[in-house]
Amino acid sequence: MDLENINSQQENVWRWYIIRTENTLPQLWTLLVNSLTVYAMFVTPFVLVFSETQAKLRSFEMFVDVCFTIDIILNFFKLSANQKESEMKTYRINYLKGLFFIDCIAVLPGLLSGDSTKFNMCKLARFVHWYRFFDQLKLLVQIVLMNWLGHTRQKVSEYVDFIELELGVLLLTHIMAVLWIYIGTDDSVEGSWVNEFVNSQREELGDETLDMYDFMWVIYFNAFYFILTTITTVGYGDISGSTTNEYLFSMCVEFIGLTFFSFLTGTISVMFSGDQSFESLINARMEELDLWLLRLENCNSEEKIPNKLYHSIKEFI
Numbered sequence: 264m265d266l267e268n269i270n271s272q273q274e275n276v277w278r279w280y281i282i283r284t285e286n287t288l289p290q291l292w293t294l295l296v297n298s299l300t301v302y303a304m305f306v307t308p309f310v311l312v313f314s315e316t317q318a319k320l321r322s323f324e325m326f327v328d329v330c331f332t333i334d335i336i337l338n339f340f341k342l343s344a345n346q347k348e349s350e351m352k353t354y355r356i357n358y359l360k361g362l363f364f365i366d367c368i369a370v371l372p373g374l375l376s377g378d379s380t381k382f383n384m385c386k387l388a389r390f391v392h393w394y395r396f397f398d399q400l401k402l403l404v405q406i407v408l409m410n411w412l413g414h415t416r417q418k419v420s421e422y423v424d425f426i427e428l429e430l431g432v433l434l435l436t437h438i439m440a441v442l443w444i445y446i447g448t449d450d451s452v453e454g455s456w457v458n459e460f461v462n463s464q465r466e467e468l469g470d471e472t473l474d475m476y477d478f479m480w481v482i483y484f485n486a487f488y489f490i491l492t493t494i495t496t497v498g499y500g501d502i503s504g505s506t507t508n509e510y511l512f513s514m515c516v517e518f519i520g521l522t523f524f525s526f527l528t529g530t531i532s533v534m535f536s537g538d539q540s541f542e543s544l545i546n547a548r549m550e551e552l553d554l555w556l557l558r559l560e561n562c563n564s565e566e567k568i569p570n571k572l573y574h575s576i577k578e579f580i
Contacts, residue, residue, distance in 0.1 A: 281348060282341045289341070296334050297395040299327050304393060304434065307386045308441040309483070312448065315476045317383070328374045331389075335366050365391055393434075397427050428527065435523075436494065439516060440486040443509075447486075448475065452506045457482060459505065494520035 282289050310316050317324075339355050346354065369388040376382065401423050447457030460482065461475050475482060489502040493516045504513050 280340050281351075282337060283344070284341055285344045292334075292337070296330065297398070299330055300389060300392050300395045303327065303386055303389045304396070305437060307383055307389070308438055311383050311387075312441050312444045313476060313479050313483075316479075324373065328370050331366065331370045332374060335363070335370065338363075338366075362391060397430070400426060400430070425531065428531070432494075432523075432527065436487060436490050439490045439494070439519075440483065443486045443490060443512065443516075444482060446506075446508050446512050447482075449506075449508065452508065454505045456502070456504055456506075456509060460485070490516060493517060494523055496520055496524050 284290070284293065306320070310320065338358055342348065342351065342354070365388045369386050372382040372385050444457060447455045449455055450458075457475055461473065461478065464478055465471050465473050485502055492498055493513070498517075504510050
């Protein structure tokens, strides 16, 4: 028996502690962790601005920290379909050198203190995993469009790129809206847009005891509306800044909006113009390969093609 066959047999030895991410239970766990990551990306900045919401989320935040702690441990035992067990030590070292400490910073302070809401600033470190949402989204869209609706791989790729782009706009708008609220709640500066809004509501309703938390969602949607209209270069002007910090932030948003909206328009144009980019050519070849594999499956019988040759071809592909 040659060395190559021995190594192949060693790779096929079942080890109970190895978690193959392509199996059903690991995929469900990945779906849960990705969902919690999306939750963290949207909720954590919001809670940092509206701190009174922390008490309502204390129990769920503790559950989120526990799940992320378990995921940190599981990362030392996970292997994807294209990773080898013999190189698992290398994967663990790479994780320790890379995202391990960032993941610990996002989880351990709140978990060890017993009050996860006191360390929301640390949880911003979870933004390094922003790609998780888009990976899960891509998988779900592919299942729906390819397996259920029968769309081609190239068409699915275009839809996925478009949805990722739109959701990227949504996430960027949310983050900048929260920053706009944070700047507007600066008590050291008079006349900020949030304070002016709260004062106008007090006068209109005749209740001086009202504060910004009584208008939390109104303030957020106003900020979201302001950012969205600004980065899309519409800018109605019905909401504007009145302090130096707000002017500076508005100019930054306008500059980002010019660049981002130009990129957004060009990207959408390319998506639906039937371009012959390298990725499009690869997708077309992958579609041909899928058809070839289907024909190969139909030939899986001894009278058409020997089993050994069939499995060798399939393993090579």
